Amino acid sequence: MKATYREALNQALREEMRRDDRIFLIGEDVAYYQGAFKVSKGFLEEFGPRRVVDTPITESGFTGLAIGAAMTGLHPVVEVMTFNFAILAMDQIVNNAAKIRYMSGGQISVPLVIRGPGSSAHQLGAQHSQSLEAWFCHVPGLKVVAPATPYDAKGLLKSAIRDENPIIFIEAQLLYPTQGEIGEGDYTIPLGVAEVKRPGTDVTLIAYSKMLLVALEAAEKLAQEGIQAEVVDPRTLRPLDLTTLAASAKKTGKVVIVEEGWPVAGLGAQIAESLYRTVFDYLDGPIIRVTGRDVPMPYARNLENAAIPEVNQVVAAVHQVLYRN
């Protein structure tokens, strides 16, 4: 069955909530408004205000509240309207959600999913366009998931909800309307398992979330030049499935990493460093990162486009790793 990324998330959440009364959805405008991006369409009608909870604009308060509920037996799914606002809940996420299990010597777990769109959309400006996955991946105690396709979105969200750890689940506004095959009914995709989205032999393209689509398009272009790019999507960013990424890098000896976020201390730096460490002797040359520009996101369309990685940049990067000097 075909569905949009948005519908896939809606289905996953709906099916899990039907399965388990401990699961509830909490966030700004998730109930009566059906979600700022309509991911929770129909939820209020089906589950009622007890399990679909609108909140005031107090990210720190309601995220912390959800953590407390998770500590005492519920399974909250927190919708942050966008991940830009999760910055306000960072202390709750890092100092409480991620650490309580450890600090308590394993007495308490925090089964919690914090989900919503990350990265940029179109011209939302500097305060509403950022990719902070590197921040979350830095923190032990958290798991970080960033699906790119409707199929992965559904299977990974179910796994995230069934996981007993705090999970950061990063979606993307521009992915919500994208279509894809999601099969029928209940299935899960294990966290921490990457997938080769397109097999190839000449170069490895690593990309996640929105950037997977850019990488796949680039691979298509490259194929026309006779370059077979292997496109690998980690899907889960923490824990990272280094085994799969390394296998591909070992095979091709050439790696390009595509990420939308800022370059300095971005997640791509860690992926690259891990690959260098594991398959150094198999690499023909340095890994190239194609990243967002090292600037706050500008509003003007032309500048924003210049700030976000695009297909031709990925193609150029592949040429660079293939034909050094």
Place this chain on the structure above:
Amino acid sequence: MKATYREALNQALREEMRRDDRIFLIGEDVAYYQGAFKVSKGFLEEFGPRRVVDTPITESGFTGLAIGAAMTGLHPVVEVMTFNFAILAMDQIVNNAAKIRYMSGGQISVPLVIRGPGSSAHQLGAQHSQSLEAWFCHVPGLKVVAPATPYDAKGLLKSAIRDENPIIFIEAQLLYPTQGEIGEGDYTIPLGVAEVKRPGTDVTLIAYSKMLLVALEAAEKLAQEGIQAEVVDPRTLRPLDLTTLAASAKKTGKVVIVEEGWPVAGLGAQIAESLYRTVFDYLDGPIIRVTGRDVPMPYARNLENAAIPEVNQVVAAVHQVLYRN
């Protein structure tokens, strides 16, 4: 003249405040209490409550207030009692301080220093022991400084205060009592310039803040084995002086990076990735990172010691890069 790291900071701040009335110190217990770690000893007496301002425990509020004061002509120095609490001000730092200049098209600058101790001390537990420099370095619009010696602390704090950009200035509780030569009177050290702290030829050790002392001790041990390690301290973490780091890496062909923070997406990953990209062909093998363990900081002394990089780990890492297989 000899001084402690604490006294060096006190001098730098005092001299700059004498020089420029626009500079004021604001934070929790900086005035009557003289600073939680006594960095502002004597300030209330000399500058009075107008320029030495105690705040309620509202990091987001007073950091944002300082940003607003900076936007309108003052030069605030914000003391966060520790950088753990800066997490509560993250939205103000990232969405306002770092972006206002850009969003305004250059109309407004935010001359601001946010300073205080980062990283762990002794057994402060999970919520009070973390190194978040990677988060700050990720953000364009910010500069990040992390001095390791009294001399650097004084010269860099003066430069930070004279800079017109928002600066994150990371100190360390365990460095405050350390002694060092700081010369006489007024001097500044440019931001963005690394320093070779110990020349060597066999291997490059890159370390900053507290970890510089660990690296230097390791270099001493290694010297007894006849291994000449070159120890380089970036001092400023953003912008990073890649030129100096790369020169050393190129010379030795072997690199070990020591950082106290969490391994995943830590700053060391970025430093390594930048070096691989710039001097790949000169590296004899993979760079090794010695980092803090990938866990929240445990309280028990033996576990905490095991979680923080120590001299023998650095020595072992050097052996590993020198004698691969």
Place this chain on the structure above:
Amino acid sequence: MDRARLLHLYTQMLLIRRFEERSAEMYALGKIGGFCHLYIGEEAVAVGAVDVLRPDDYVFSAYRDHGHCLARGSDPKRVMAELFGRSGGLCKGKGGSMHLIDVERRFMGGYAIVGGHMPLAAGAAFAVKYRGGDQVVLCFFGEGAVPSGACHETLNLAALWGLPVLFLCENNRYGMGTPVERAVALYTDVAQSATAHGIEAGRVDGMDVLAVREAVSKAVDEIRTRQRPYFLETLTYRFLGHSMADPAHGHYRTKSEVEEAKKRDPLLLLRTRLLAERQANNEDFKRIEQEVAQIIREAVEFADASPIPPETALEEDVYTSAEKGASHGKEAWPGRLGEGGCDSDRGGRVQ
């Protein structure tokens, strides 16, 4: 109040109304992008409040900021050009609808994190007091921001230190799709959030520009002379959707509620009053309508003609190299990671 001033207030409100109507059209045409929050229905608040200020006072706003910016006297041409993302815009096209900033007029922006700009306003007031000045800071925010931590931390600091800020709450009954009753526990009296911090507070009809002006001028005098904050709740209503992406009335409010509110359209109220009091006649209004139409037309023409920002603008304005004191390496170094140096180039462009 003299006739000229009354007509000026009307003209300002009409300017905002027509500007926003045209913005909606331009958004539909794709000339304006991103999130665009219109001020239609709330004009009396911005116009009545800002009219009281001195040029050296400061104004801070959230993301629904077109009205505040225009009321403060920013050039409609440059405002429209900013919405178009052109280099002639107030922020060279880098800010956009949610981040209008015009320092010359001490309009300090334009912020998109709910509640996030309130500490900044307190900071400007702190600087005023620090310098011994007598300027006032006017801070606009929606009722949706009232429960936020940033709001309460700011109110406490402003009260504690006697900062000259007017906290002006635009209570338009909704935060996106959430009515104030489901956002603020004490929704019947949001000003309690201020009195809890010892801040004097008041409430006024936000559809009546003259009432707003009077309440604000009382408050501002008080703030200027007594050096302490004041909290004013204005009861207003947004006639359109939350943003251009949102229908005028979604699941969360009824068409009839909106129609009911429109009967107290701030422009209609003032116009009726001026006619009744014989302070103005239909001729006057026709003339004003024409003048405003002309301004809007020119604004759109200017915006259309203004060039898009050059690619070089992308990496400008991240850092300033301006500095006091000794030079210390602000020059662009080769291989300076994270200063728009090679890394970000490599990151952004590859060839």
Place this chain on the structure above:
Amino acid sequence: MDRARLLHLYTQMLLIRRFEERSAEMYALGKIGGFCHLYIGEEAVAVGAVDVLRPDDYVFSAYRDHGHCLARGSDPKRVMAELFGRSGGLCKGKGGSMHLIDVERRFMGGYAIVGGHMPLAAGAAFAVKYRGGDQVVLCFFGEGAVPSGACHETLNLAALWGLPVLFLCENNRYGMGTPVERAVALYTDVAQSATAHGIEAGRVDGMDVLAVREAVSKAVDEIRTRQRPYFLETLTYRFLGHSMADPAHGHYRTKSEVEEAKKRDPLLLLRTRLLAERQANNEDFKRIEQEVAQIIREAVEFADASPIPPETALEEDVYTSAEKGASHGKEAWPGRLGEGGCDSDRGGRVQ
């Protein structure tokens, strides 16, 4: 109240007093590390409040938590072992003084970010209400937390949703070196911060354990039956420094102020009263003193004998592999970066 109960309250307070005195000694000996915040002077608050609760109610505290934890009935042996950082501690030595947690007694911790635990308490209350239970959540916090955003966001949510939480403010007049007058604008009535959110509030003498007990039991009954929050301010005083690193009276308060406060030592007050009312005699107090001394002795012995945590404990308890539903790769993968896998090993140990 019957004699047994009264003596129980006295015993509890004495237990905390002696435990803290011994903790100070152990800290001086280097057996306890980190930040250690003692509760001496404030015993009546924890003891009076917790005595009212049912075993299935929840308790949350900040970092000055020894007293709350002991009052809740946690084993002094395991509390002392936690302070020693031993595997016999409540949290296997991983939490420490600021993070005492005892889930069996529903003592949920022990948090070191001022105000940061308040939303958690509201969350526990949310879960109670969600399940239709009638438990109450008791949340302790200092007056220093009152102006924090986390506090206000929590108060608003608790009021808005009618959550069964007792917000118990321990107003000991200082937040570290900052007196409440310089931290809370409306310092004369910090409870206003709650009434601003529509929460009923009260104040009680925090040195009088019986007064505290009575006020809390009224509040708790109200909360349990009416399903809504309550805010209680207790006026108390800390006799020692903020933490072991801080002198009893620094620049920020005078020796005489401290001496004055000690005249209303909660133990002294109750003891005097019991003697006056002939509810107890010196024999009773001598016996209690001996019993408590014995408990403390055994606690220290237990802590001393308890082994330090094994190195293997370092990477345990970061994640749980427990899960409902289908298995999905929670096994430790080779090369799984960021799951305590090879990377962190490489990071932490190198050989």
